Amino acid sequence: MSNDRRRRELARAERVLPGLWRLRLPLPWPAVPHVNTWAIASGSGVVLVDAGLHEPGALRQLELALDQAGVRLEHVRLLVCTHAHSDHYGLAGPIVEASGCELWMHPNHEHMTKAAASPEAMLERRIEVARHSGVPASALAGYEESRRGQGVGVAEVVLPDRDLLPGVEVDSDLGAWQVHETPGHAPSHVVLHQPDRRVLISGDHILGRVSLYYDYGYSPDPAGEFLASLDAVEDLDVQLILAGHGRPVRDLRGLVAANRAKVAERLERVRAAMADGPRTPYEIVPLLVGEEAPSDMMVSWGLSEVLCYLRHLEVRGEAAPLDGEDPARWGLTGRR
Numbered sequence: 001m002s003n004d005r006r007r008r009e010l011a012r013a014e015r016v017l018p019g020l021w022r023l024r025l026p027l028p029w030p031a032v033p034h035v036n037t038w039a040i041a042s043g044s045g046v047v048l049v050d051a052g053l054h055e056p057g058a059l060r061q062l063e064l065a066l067d068q069a070g071v072r073l074e075h076v077r078l079l080v081c082t083h084a085h086s087d088h089y090g091l092a093g094p095i096v097e098a099s100g101c102e103l104w105m106h107p108n109h110e111h112m113t114k115a116a117a118s119p120e121a122m123l124e125r126r127i128e129v130a131r132h133s134g135v136p137a138s139a140l141a142g143y144e145e146s147r148r149g150q151g152v153g154v155a156e157v158v159l160p161d162r163d164l165l166p167g168v169e170v171d172s173d174l175g176a177w178q179v180h181e182t183p184g185h186a187p188s189h190v191v192l193h194q195p196d197r198r199v200l201i202s203g204d205h206i207l208g209r210v211s212l213y214y215d216y217g218y219s220p221d222p223a224g225e226f227l228a229s230l231d232a233v234e235d236l237d238v239q240l241i242l243a244g245h246g247r248p249v250r251d252l253r254g255l256v257a258a259n260r261a262k263v264a265e266r267l268e269r270v271r272a273a274m275a276d277g278p279r280t281p282y283e284i285v286p287l288l289v290g291e292e293a294p295s296d297m298m299v300s301w302g303l304s305e306v307l308c309y310l311r312h313l314e315v316r317g318e319a320a321p322l323d324g325e326d327p328a329r330w331g332l333t334g335r336r
């Protein structure tokens with residue numbers, strides 16, 4: 001059953017610039033059918049940016065795409081991850097093993113490396129957050145059943161040989177790439193900028209189609225951090241954006257503006273949901289993501305997004321949880 005028709009789609013490589021290839025790897029996720037890995041010529045080998053999801057046959061797919069770019073796994077000189085989500089980090093272990101290369105990644109990777117090391121503990125924690133957020137027992141049971149025993153899409157936990165922080169440069173035949181921290185989508189998120197070529201490898205921070213996602217529970221204010229990370233990239237000199245999903249795109253400023261507008265609209269929906277009185281986070285989810293979303297989605301990304309906006313409104317002094325309630329209900333403070 002898992003060998004369904006999606007698996008018949010094969011990985012592909014396309015040359016984006018001389019010395020830079022997009023490796024488009026299939027994903028088993030209906031809403032996100034591919035992830036991009038970037039191979040950048042570097043001396044006698046390549047720097048690989050992002051690693052693809054770990055699942056049966058995935059390493060073979062990566063090798064297939066590399067082969068189209070005229071590269072073998074052993075030619076990878078360095079692996080850099082834009083962030084530690086499974087679709088960007090999942091194959092890091094096998095790549096490091098096959099090539100002997102180093103892994104460079106931002107140090108705030110625990111949101112994945114801890115989860116991958118003990119998925120059961122992570123699920124327990126998610127379930128507790130969901131329960132405290134007002135998810136009813138029946139929906140919780142369904143969520144737990146859909147998640148328990150599922151892999152996290154990471155072959156093995158490998159820790160970075162070097163912390164990918166501002167000041168670190170990633171050398172390549174196209175010049176050195178500069179690191180900018182862009183937490184929000186994930187606490188470990190960075191983008192890579194090549195100023196001479198005016199190219200930005202944006203990971204999931206800036207996508208060609210606005211699609212908001214935040215990791216809840218690892219940093220004080222993920223939505224606020226995401227907004228600050230939009231400020232952080234807005235003025236970079238960029239003419240080509242290589243995003244983690246989809247084709248290369250342009251118009252960085254337009255995309256930054258579209259992301260800001262979308263966040264503002266989502267925050268307004270969350271405020272409106274509390275206009276008639278306090279609500280549990282779970283009661284706000286359908287008002288944010290729509291009634292028709294599947295229930296396990298409501299409990300996972302829908303709830304995370306609501307919690308991140310509530311937290312952001314709390315940081316701004318606009319909303320707060322009511323004292324001592326469990327499940328928690330949130331209300332507006334009247335300040336804005």
Ligand SMILES: [Zn+2]
Pocket residue numbers: 083085185186204
């Ligand atoms: Zn991601």
Ligand SMILES: [Zn+2]
Pocket residue numbers: 035085087088204244245
């Ligand atoms: Zn992604």
